[in-house]
Each structure stands twice: as structure tokens, then as C-alpha cells.
Amino acid sequence: MLGGYVAMRALAGKTPVQALTELADRALPAAEPTRMEDAVTILRPMEEVYAFCREANNLLQFRLYLESVEKLDDGRVRSVGRDVRGRRRTLIAELLSDTPERVEWRKVEGDAPLLREVWTFTARTGETGGKPIPATEVRCRRDMAISRIEATSAMLQRGSPRQRLREDLRRLRQLLEAGSVIRTEGQPHGRRTWLGTHALERLQQRRGEPPRQFGPAVTTPAVPERRTA
Numbered sequence: 411m412l413g414g415y416v417a418m419r420a421l422a423g424k425t426p427v428q429a430l431t432e433l434a435d436r437a438l439p440a441a442e443p444t445r446m447e448d449a450v451t452i453l454r455p456m457e458e459v460y461a462f463c464r465e466a467n468n469l470l471q472f473r474l475y476l477e478s479v480e481k482l483d484d485g486r487v488r489s490v491g492r493d494v495r496g497r498r499r500t501l502i503a504e505l506l507s508d509t510p511e512r513v514e515w516r517k518v519e520g521d522a523p524l525l526r527e528v529w530t531f532t533a534r535t536g537e538t539g540g541k542p543i544p545a546t547e548v549r550c551r552r553d554m555a556i557s558r559i560e561a562t563s564a565m566l567q568r569g570s571p572r573q574r575l576r577e578d579l580r581r582l583r584q585l586l587e588a589g590s591v592i593r594t595e596g597q598p599h600g601r602r603t604w605l606g607t608h609a610l611e612r613l614q615q616r617r618g619e620p621p622r623q624f625g626p627a628v629t630t631p632a633v634p635e636r637r638t639a
Contacts, residue, residue: 449549450579456533459546460510472581526553
């Protein structure tokens with residue numbers, strides 16, 4: 411029966427991992443809240459960092475999985491993006507706290523796994539060129555409804571929610587310190603396993619992208635013809 415279900419979902423364009431995850435989601439109880447937290451130090455004044463982070467439209471600049479952010483008439487914010495498993499999710503959130511030291515959002519509607527997000531800002535002193543400069547410690551805490559099977563599936567496919575949080579903070583620091591986000595697509599990387607290469611090819615096919623060649627091109631030297639007397 412399990413093989414038949416996987417084969418049936420394959421006709422709908424689902425990978426075996428996605429098909430098994432769907433089946434497990436139906437059998438397992440609802441997800442429970444999971445808390446994750448990370449921090450980063452940004453070499454910018456606290457007032458500047460706070461002003462940037464509290465503006466909802468700025469999320470699109472460092473949360474690359476978001477597709478749209480819209481401010482609603484009642485002060486709430488609607489965002490649409492992809493979760494760690496690649497599914498489109500919608501979140502409507504309200505602002506609970508808005509001070510230079512703390513910004514807190516809470517989910518009120520939508521199917522996104524994010525329940526609550528808290529940003530805190532602490533003034534620090536950094537150093538560049540041997541001179542002290544203003545810096546800010548940015549700490550982000552997220553409460554998310556995610557099951558163990560979802561977390562495992564996400565790690566196999568695109569990465570965990572904790573990894574996404576670290577990447578968000580890393581890109582935020584790049585944006586505020588350097589003025590742009592450094593992307594890793596197309597840059598050199600280590601040797602890929604067969605499983606990783608196969609997964610990337612499947613993702614490119616789903617996106618309609620031509621297959622990429624990794625590493626230097628290998629040219630086979632021509633063999634000179636032998637002439638007989």
C-alpha cells in the first residue's frame with residue numbers, strides 16, 4: 411500500500427520524500443510550538459537597525475523566501491512566502507510591541523507555521539580600523555508550530571527552520587553593513603554527493619531551468635588517426 415501511494419503521488423509531481431511526509435502528516439498529531447533563537451552583532455547604530463527592522467516592507471530585502479508583504483488598513487501585515495518545504499504560506503500578523511529595544515509580532519490568521527516573533531536590540535561597541543564604532547546586538551526569537559516529521563523532511567529537502575533563522579540574520583547584517591545581500595548561487599562549492607546532485611537536478615527541472623555543469627569542463631583530447639601504408 412505504501413508503494414502504491416508513493417507511485418500515485420508521483421503522478422501528481424510529488425517526490426517520494428514529499429509523499430511520505432504527506433502520509434505522516436495525516437497519521438501524526440498536530441504540530442506543537444517550537445521555540446528557536448539566534449543573535450548577530452551588526453556594526454550599525456541601534457536606532458538605525460531598529461528603524462529598519464520594524465518596517466515590514468524591508469522584510470523582502472533579507473527574507474528571500476517571501477514573495478509579498480502588504481500592510482492592511484487595520485495596521486496588520488499580510489505576508490506570502492514559501493516554507494522550508496517549498497509550500498506557499500500566508501501569514502497575517504499584528505504588532506504587539508514597538509520600542510527601540512523590542513519589536514514583537516503575533517500571528518492572528520493564516521496557515522504559516524510562525525506563531526510569534528520577537529526582535530530585541532541592544533547597543534554595543536564594535537571596532538573597525540582600530541577605532542570604536544556603534545554596534546547593535548540583534549536577537550530574534552521565533553515560536554513556530556512544526557512537527558518532528560516536518561523538521562526532518564525540511565532538513566532533507568531545503569534546510570531546517572533554525573538554519574533559515576541564522577540565514578535571515580546573516581543577510582540582515584550584510585544588508586545593513588555592506589548595503590547588499592551576497593548570494594551564493596553560482597559560487598564555487600565543495601564536491602557534491604550523488605544524492606545532492608540528483609536533488610538539485612530535480613529542483614532545476616521543477617523550476618524549468620536548464621541543467622548546470624559543476625566544476626571545470628572536461629575536454630577529451632582528439633585521438634590522431636592512424637594511417638596504414
